[in-house]
Amino acid sequence: MQSLELEAWEPFDLDATLGCGQVFRWENTGGTWTGIVGDRLIRVRQAGRCLFFEGADEAFIRHYFAIDHDLAGILESIDRDPVIHQAIEGCRGLRIIRQPPWECLASYIIATFTNIPSIKRRIGLLCREFGEVNFDEGVPYYSFPGPDRIAGSEECRLRSCSLGYRAPYICRVSNAVRLDRGWADEIRELPFNYARKRLMEFPGVGRKVADCVLLFGFERLEAVPVDVWIERIFREYYLDPGTKVGYERIRQYAQEYFGPYAGYAQEYLFWARESLAKKGRAGPK
DNA sequence: TGCCAGGGCCAAG
DNA sequence: CTTGGCCATGGC
Numbered sequence: 297m298q299s300l301e302l303e304a305w306e307p308f309d310l311d312a313t314l315g316c317g318q319v320f321r322w323e324n325t326g327g328t329w330t331g332i333v334g335d336r337l338i339r340v341r342q343a344g345r346c347l348f349f350e351g352a353d354e355a356f357i358r359h360y361f362a363i364d365h366d367l368a369g370i371l372e373s374i375d376r377d378p379v380i381h382q383a384i385e386g387c388r389g390l391r392i393i394r395q396p397p398w399e400c401l402a403s404y405i406i407a408t409f410t411n412i413p414s415i416k417r418r419i420g421l422l423c424r425e426f427g428e429v430n431f432d433e434g435v436p437y438y439s440f441p442g443p444d445r446i447a448g449s450e451e452c453r454l455r456s457c458s459l460g461y462r463a464p465y466i467c468r469v470s471n472a473v474r475l476d477r478g479w480a481d482e483i484r485e486l487p488f489n490y491a492r493k494r495l496m497e498f499p500g501v502g503r504k505v506a507d508c509v510l511l512f513g514f515e516r517l518e519a520v521p522v523d524v525w526i527e528r529i530f531r532e533y534y535l536d537p538g539t540k541v542g543y544e545r546i547r548q549y550a551q552e553y554f555g556p557y558a559g560y561a562q563e564y565l566f567w568a569r570e571s572l573a574k575k576g577r578a579g580p581k
Numbered sequence: 582t583g584c585c586a587g588g589g590c591c592a593a594g
Numbered sequence: 595c596t597t598g599g600c601c602a603t604g605g606c
Contacts, residue, residue, distance in 0.1 A: 317587065408588040414604055415587080460602030465589085502589045523587040542596075566587075 300354050302345040307367050309389025310342040316390055316567045318512050320403055320416045321423075321440070332423070333360060334396065335439045337432045362391050362515075370517075374554045374561040379533045383568035392511065392563055397480040398473065399440040400513030405465050405500040407508075414458075421457040422446075422466075446470040465500025472498060480514075488516060503543050511559040520550040520562045525569040533572070 302308055314322040314329050322331035328341045338351035349357050358364065371388065375381050395403075406422070407415045419440075426441035426449070446454070447470040454463035473479055483491045491514065495506040504521050511519035520526075522543050530546045531537075534553070539545075554561040565572065 404587075405589095409586060409601085410588095410603070411586040411605060413606095417604080455602095458603060460604095461589095461600090462602085500589065504588060508587070521587065524585090525587075540596095 297339075297341075297348045297350050298354065299346055299348045300357065302347065302363065304345075305368055306363055307371075307389045308342070308347075308361065308363060308391060309387060310340060310347070310361075312387035312390035312567060313361065313393060314340075316387070316563060317412050318392065318563065319395060320407075320412075320419045332437055332439060335428060335430060337430070337437050359394060361393050365391060367391060370557045370560050374557055374564075376554065379529075379572065380554075380561055380564065383564040383572070386571070387564060387567045390564060390567060392515075392517065392560060394515060395512045396440070397483075397509070397513040398443060401473075401495075401498070401501070401505075401509050402440075402443075402466060402469065404505045404508040404512075405469060405498075406459060406462055408462060408500070408505060418458050422454075422459070425453065425457055443470040443473040447474045462500060468499045469501075484514060488518065491516070492519075503547075507547070511562075517557050517559045518551055518555075519559045520547045520554075521559075522546045522550075523566075525566060525573065526562060529565050529569065529572050 322329050328339055330339050336351050341348045371384055375384055403419055406418055423438040423440055426445045427438035429436050429438055454466055459466060483494055486494060492506045495501050495509055504523060507519045507521040510516040527546060531541055535541055551558045
């Protein structure tokens with residue numbers, strides 16, 4: 297196992313970062329996280345400012361976990377009220393990490409209208425069915441399948457991954473992306489709203505999935521995915537009761553209110569969603 | 582067992 | 595541009 301030492305100005309919380317629901321291929325067993333990124337299996341463990349890791353070099357770890365984000369500065373910029381402040385104190389050190397674009401796109405299509413344990417299970421099945429097999433000390437593990445490994449396959453094989461009605465989306469997106477190798481580079485170069493529209497041309501990609509892909513796959517930290525939890529939180533704490541609350545209204549409010557790192561605010565609120573929602577339901581207005 | 586979940590699509594209004 | 599029904603599946 298290698299190790300690296302984080303500096304005092306590099307706050308990082310491995311458990312919050314990998315456990316907050318932004319990635320789906322990491323598991324925590326006894327304090328050590330095991331995940332598959334690309335075709336490698338990585339293990340990471342945190343002890344204070346020290347990170348122990350194997351399966352990748354230090355540069356990869358620092359880049360993947362976005363240790364270069366000025367998180368202290370980002371949190372200071374979004375810490376604008378007691379609600380977000382509580383969320384920040386609950387998981388300070390949570391970082392929005394750099395996911396591979398294709399895996400991110402496919403994963404968040406699979407993530408629609410279901411729950412996080414189910415998402416992880418389905419993605420695991422998809423990888424076992426279509427991914428390339430590698431071995432870690434004799435134990436097989438599977439990479440996230442590239443679009444060409446899925447494209448052209450029978451829809452029923454995707455159905456076997458419990459994808460339900462999302463199966464045709466994954467099939468069609470795989471075909472579309474396979475024929476458009478530069479799609480990610482194209483999106484990377486586009487201004488935010490154009491990149492968003494471009495993503496929404498993919499079948500199975502609406503506003504919410506597009507915002508997730510922009511935030512988690514393209515490092516557009518101003519993106520604010522609005523799922524039912526975020527909508528609930530903004531309804532309860534941020535927007536005047538009785539006003540119309542559509543997706544765009546909430547998203548634009550969040551972006552204006554929290555600024556260029558609104559995506560970080562969204563993720564901290566999402567992490568605190570249960571306590572915030574519970575408090576909202578039980579307590580008086 | 583019924584309700585809910587990191588929604589998108591499509592047809593109507 | 596907004597609304598409502600529908601979609602497969604499994605966790606709780």
